[in-house]
Amino acid sequence: MGRFSESSNDDELEGGIDMSPLIDCVFILLIFFIVTTVFVEESGIEVDKPNAASASQLEKTSVLIAISAAGEVVYGGSEIGVGGVQSTVKREISKEMIPVIIQADKDAKYGLVARVLDEAKLAGAEKVSFATTVAGS
Incomplete structure (x- = not known):
C-alpha cells in the first residue's frame, strides 16, 4: 500500500x-x-488629388466622398452616384455634426464636383472641405 x-x-x-x-x-x-484602435475610413478608390499651397490636416472623423476621374462618386467603397450624396451625408451627420471631405481626382469634371458639393450642403453639412496634397510633396 x-x-x-x-x-x-x-x-x-x-x-x-x-x-x-x-x-x-x-x-x-x-x-x-x-x-x-482608431479606425481610419478610406473612400474605397484611388484618387490623384490636386496640389494646394494652403492644405492643412482635417479631423479624423468625417464623411469622406471620393470622385474619380471617370465620374464615379464613391462612399465607403461603393458607388453612390450624385443622387446618393444627400441621403448619405444626411444619415451620417444626423448622429453627430462632422465635416464632409470631398476627395476629387484632379481630372474629375468641375461640374460633377460642384454638384456633389451642392448635394452635401443641401443635406445640412456645415463644413465641406476638399482633400488635396500639400504643394511640393
Whole structure:
C-alpha cells in the first residue's frame, strides 16, 4: 500500500503549469487593443488629388466622398452616384455634426464636383472641405 501511495504523489507533482490564466490575460489585452484602435475610413478608390499651397490636416472623423476621374462618386467603397450624396451625408451627420471631405481626382469634371458639393450642403453639412496634397510633396 505504501508504494501505491508514493507513485500517485509523484504524478501529482509532475503536473504542469496551468495555462488558462495566461490565455485569459492575452485575450483581455487583445480586446483592449481592438477597442482602443482608431479606425481610419478610406473612400474605397484611388484618387490623384490636386496640389494646394494652403492644405492643412482635417479631423479624423468625417464623411469622406471620393470622385474619380471617370465620374464615379464613391462612399465607403461603393458607388453612390450624385443622387446618393444627400441621403448619405444626411444619415451620417444626423448622429453627430462632422465635416464632409470631398476627395476629387484632379481630372474629375468641375461640374460633377460642384454638384456633389451642392448635394452635401443641401443635406445640412456645415463644413465641406476638399482633400488635396500639400504643394511640393
